[in-house]
Amino acid sequence: MTEVLKLDNIRKTLIRLEETLIFGMIERAQFLSNDVIYKKGAIPIENYNKSFMEHLLEGTEKIHSQVGRYTAPDEHPFSSELSKPIIDREYEWPIKRNSININDRILNLYINNIIPLICKKGDDGNYGSSSVCDVNILQALSKRIHYGKFVAESKYLSDVEGWNKLILEKNKDKIIEKLTDAQVEDKILTRVEIKASAYGQDPLSDIKEYKIDPATILRIYKEHIIPLTKETEYLYLLERI
Amino acid sequence: MTEVLKLDNIRKTLIRLEETLIFGMIERAQFLSNDVIYKKGAIPIENYNKSFMEHLLEGTEKIHSQVGRYTAPDEHPFSSELSKPIIDREYEWPIKRNSININDRILNLYINNIIPLICKKGDDGNYGSSSVCDVNILQALSKRIHYGKFVAESKYLSDVEGWNKLILEKNKDKIIEKLTDAQVEDKILTRVEIKASAYGQDPLSDIKEYKIDPATILRIYKEHIIPLTKETEYLYLLERI
Numbered sequence: 001m002t003e004v005l006k007l008d009n010i011r012k013t014l015i016r017l018e019e020t021l022i023f024g025m026i027e028r029a030q031f032l033s034n035d036v037i038y039k040k041g042a043i044p045i046e047n048y049n050k051s052f053m054e055h056l057l058e059g060t061e062k063i064h065s066q067v068g069r070y071t072a073p074d075e076h077p078f079s080s081e082l083s084k085p086i087i088d089r090e091y092e093w094p095i096k097r098n099s100i101n102i103n104d105r106i107l108n109l110y111i112n113n114i115i116p117l118i119c120k121k122g123d124d125g126n127y128g129s130s131s132v133c134d135v136n137i138l139q140a141l142s143k144r145i146h147y148g149k150f151v152a153e154s155k156y157l158s159d160v161e162g163w164n165k166l167i168l169e170k171n172k173d174k175i176i177e178k179l180t181d182a183q184v185e186d187k188i189l190t191r192v193e194i195k196a197s198a199y200g201q202d203p204l205s206d207i208k209e210y211k212i213d214p215a216t217i218l219r220i221y222k223e224h225i226i227p228l229t230k231e232t233e234y235l236y237l238l239e240r241i
Numbered sequence: 242m243t244e245v246l247k248l249d250n251i252r253k254t255l256i257r258l259e260e261t262l263i264f265g266m267i268e269r270a271q272f273l274s275n276d277v278i279y280k281k282g283a284i285p286i287e288n289y290n291k292s293f294m295e296h297l298l299e300g301t302e303k304i305h306s307q308v309g310r311y312t313a314p315d316e317h318p319f320s321s322e323l324s325k326p327i328i329d330r331e332y333e334w335p336i337k338r339n340s341i342n343i344n345d346r347i348l349n350l351y352i353n354n355i356i357p358l359i360c361k362k363g364d365d366g367n368y369g370s371s372s373v374c375d376v377n378i379l380q381a382l383s384k385r386i387h388y389g390k391f392v393a394e395s396k397y398l399s400d401v402e403g404w405n406k407l408i409l410e411k412n413k414d415k416i417i418e419k420l421t422d423a424q425v426e427d428k429i430l431t432r433v434e435i436k437a438s439a440y441g442q443d444p445l446s447d448i449k450e451y452k453i454d455p456a457t458i459l460r461i462y463k464e465h466i467i468p469l470t471k472e473t474e475y476l477y478l479l480e481r482i
Contacts, residue, residue, distance in 0.1 A: 044327075127328060204432055
């Protein structure tokens with residue numbers, strides 16, 4: 001097994017991404033929900049019929065694709081119109097090449113479930129700033145959730161025969177059950193809550209006032225990020241055999 | 242005086258930017274310095290003769306200019322080739338319209354002084370990821386430093402006559418002296434160090450291991466960010482009269 005697939009190393013990456021995600025959500029929470037930026041056509045853009053935020057997302061991805069972002073095995077674009085990279089970088093592919101990209105679901109989840117949890121409802125006109133935060137969070141969410149592929153590959157290699165049997169049966173329940181490590185999940189949730197408490201308040205203030213309630217961030221992990229990561233692991237295993 | 246110019250409100254914005262800057266620098270510190278991304282032409286890009294990182298910076302600014310970023314009084318682009326905004330947003334201008342933009346100096350400072358302080362020297366091939374962090378930090382640095390215009394306007398309004406006299410004399414030393422509030426600066430530095438300590442380490446680890454030494458972040462504030470903010474205040478006052 002290559003270094004990058006050792007579960008300890010995968011966990012280090014996931015832990016780093018926790019910080020990016022928590023920092024990102026705290027940044028977004030300073031603005032109101034600004035729902036208009038998520039509605040297709042609500043802010044008219046020439047030759048474009050999606051939302052204002054998606055316009056920024058797709059533009060950002062186009063630029064990032066030029067610096068080679070989406071040739072890496074742990075990066076997945078939301079948009080289909082990308083540019084050719086200006087640098088050639090050969091990435092190692094410690095996982096199997098695959099076609100899994102669940103960013104559509106991540107985008108829906110973000111707009112419909114996460115934004116209402118982290119932002120007060122309303123319109124403060126900060127459309128550009130809010131969208132810039134959204135793009136950062138979406139990129140981190142996508143990376144976190146698709147990192148499930150690395151988790152799945154690592155687990156697969158530790159018991160090829162056992163996995164092959166379940167995969168051939170296409171037994172989703174059993175696969176998800178075998179993928180689940182309740183102890184590890186509890187550890188993630190505890191850690192996320194502690195980090196959200198540490199980063200989400202002014203360390204100099206006497207009053208414990210959180211920019212986002214740590215319980216909310218914990219809930220986003222528990223109800224959305226962890227299940228979608230497991231879904232990615234499942235989809236990857238179906239293609240792995 | 243409008244709300245936004247009250248020193249208390251200006252300070253709130255500056256405090257928020259501390260978090261963005263500290264979070265951003267911690268993110269960048271996970272990669273090596275990757276000096277090649279800052280060297281003009283070192284990574285060949287078609288029809289472009291600046292550095293790889295600047296290419297990403299300019300591309301990002303072009304996209305952000307479309308969402309109206311640079312029509313705001315507290316935003317300043319690094320590049321000159323921007324796009325027309327797709328939304329019309331009328332910003333209040335609580336400060337005098339002016340031509341001050343010291344991003345050239347900020348870019349030099351960042352590449353030559355800040356990167357060597359926060360990153361281990363070396364090349365890990367993470368050019369895209371490093372550049373993405375760079376763009377985030379540069380945007381936050383530029384906003385923080387140019388916010389000096391708001392500080393200067395606020396101070397100017399509190400003693401128009403006194404300031405006019407000094408400005409007409411173009412007495413830089415005396416202007417900087419009058420702009421300096423040693424007590425406030427000490428407070429900023431103390432706060433920055435505490436935040437850098439709180440955010441820069443894993444709250445779950447027993448070992449105090451910082452992603453960036455808090456003393457380094459303090460030094461960046463003391464030697465670079467605060468002096469350049471005062472320089473912006475000075476330049477603004479020269480145009481203010």
